Amino acid sequence: MVLARLARVAERALLRVELTLPQYRMLSVLTAGNPSTASRVAWMLSVKPATVTAVMDGLVAGGYVRREPDPTDRRKVTHEVTDAGRHLLATANDAIRGQLAGLASFLDEEQAELAMAALTLWHQALVSARQAEWAAREGAQRGECR
Amino acid sequence: MVLARLARVAERALLRVELTLPQYRMLSVLTAGNPSTASRVAWMLSVKPATVTAVMDGLVAGGYVRREPDPTDRRKVTHEVTDAGRHLLATANDAIRGQLAGLASFLDEEQAELAMAALTLWHQALVSARQAEWAAREGAQRGECR
DNA sequence: TATTGTTATACTCTATAACTATA
DNA sequence: TATAGTTATAGAGTATAACAATA
Numbered sequence: 001m002v003l004a005r006l007a008r009v010a011e012r013a014l015l016r017v018e019l020t021l022p023q024y025r026m027l028s029v030l031t032a033g034n035p036s037t038a039s040r041v042a043w044m045l046s047v048k049p050a051t052v053t054a055v056m057d058g059l060v061a062g063g064y065v066r067r068e069p070d071p072t073d074r075r076k077v078t079h080e081v082t083d084a085g086r087h088l089l090a091t092a093n094d095a096i097r098g099q100l101a102g103l104a105s106f107l108d109e110e111q112a113e114l115a116m117a118a119l120t121l122w123h124q125a126l127v128s129a130r131q132a133e134w135a136a137r138e139g140a141q142r143g144e145c146r
Numbered sequence: 147m148v149l150a151r152l153a154r155v156a157e158r159a160l161l162r163v164e165l166t167l168p169q170y171r172m173l174s175v176l177t178a179g180n181p182s183t184a185s186r187v188a189w190m191l192s193v194k195p196a197t198v199t200a201v202m203d204g205l206v207a208g209g210y211v212r213r214e215p216d217p218t219d220r221r222k223v224t225h226e227v228t229d230a231g232r233h234l235l236a237t238a239n240d241a242i243r244g245q246l247a248g249l250a251s252f253l254d255e256e257q258a259e260l261a262m263a264a265l266t267l268w269h270q271a272l273v274s275a276r277q278a279e280w281a282a283r284e285g286a287q288r289g290e291c292r
Numbered sequence: 293t294a295t296t297g298t299t300a301t302a303c304t305c306t307a308t309a310a311c312t313a314t315a
Numbered sequence: 316t317a318t319a320g321t322t323a324t325a326g327a328g329t330a331t332a333a334c335a336a337t338a
Contacts, residue, residue, distance in 0.1 A: 114264050
């Protein structure tokens with residue numbers, strides 16, 4: 001499984017910026033759709049709401065995310081990335097790109113570029129699709145993971 | 147992080163065959179280099195020997211891997227995939243491929259093929275490189291992860 | 293009643309450190 | 316002494332179930 005292998009490489013790169021891979025993913029999702037409820041984050045990551053609480057605790061403690069009650073619906077909680085969080089994410093992205101580029105050197109140059117481009121495209125397609133689904137099901141039942 | 151996203155999709159596909167992602171990876175590494183010592187598995191997966199013991203316990207208990215002392219050096223333990231293990235791995239591979247193909251449908255057909263091909267190539271390049279390194283350092287110090 | 297999110301609990305993966313057995 | 320592997324322990328992510336607060 002290349003995917004797991006490469007994800008593990010990314011995870012190791014993140015160690016240097018004191019972020020776990022799940023924390024990084026949560027920060028990314030938040031940054032791409034700021035602010036977010038816990039439900040949206042859970043849906044975007046295919047994770048249960050309880051997991052969001054657990055992982056987000058670390059980001060909040062580190063000062064990377066601000067957690068505040070939603071004034072319009074007081075059951076909800078909005079999560080917002082702080083400046084420190086945005087800065088950390090940028091650093092993390094650089095670290096990951098660097099490591100991945102190093103591994104891509106096992107391919108010839110043309111193949112490496114194709115692979116990186118394909119992954120980027122795929123990423124964008126998946127995120128858009130997931131966001132569209134979320135938007136389409138406003139008010140759907142909670143915690144559903146597909 | 148597309149990689150983590152796709153790896154998670156694979157993980158969910160594996161649930162149906164009662165395998166965790168780390169177990170699946172271990173089974174793959176074993177099948178590709180059968181039999182293996184614990185050290186080799188640890189090296190191939192960038193994981194510590196203690197982790198190999200822990201994860202392998204499950205595979206042995208399930209009857210997917212046979213664990214036997216090495217007669218030539220009784221400190222070593224050889225791990226060998228059983229027929230059941232090989233069969234399970236084949237099923238798991240099918241499940242993963244199916245899920246991934248479903249996700250690739252968010253790309254246009256040409257892009258999807260490029261992406262899958264790029265991943266396959268990358269996989270082969272990484273595995274070969276890793277195996278070559280392992281062969282090159284017979285007798286190197288244990289548990290080293292790079 | 294239904295939904296949002298948290299807390300409590302348990303399981304897996306992972307690392308580190310200490311240990312046993314073998315070389 | 317050094318190496319192979321296990322056991323013990325701890326920390327993080329994850330899910331399920333039970334719960335509180337709000338709608």
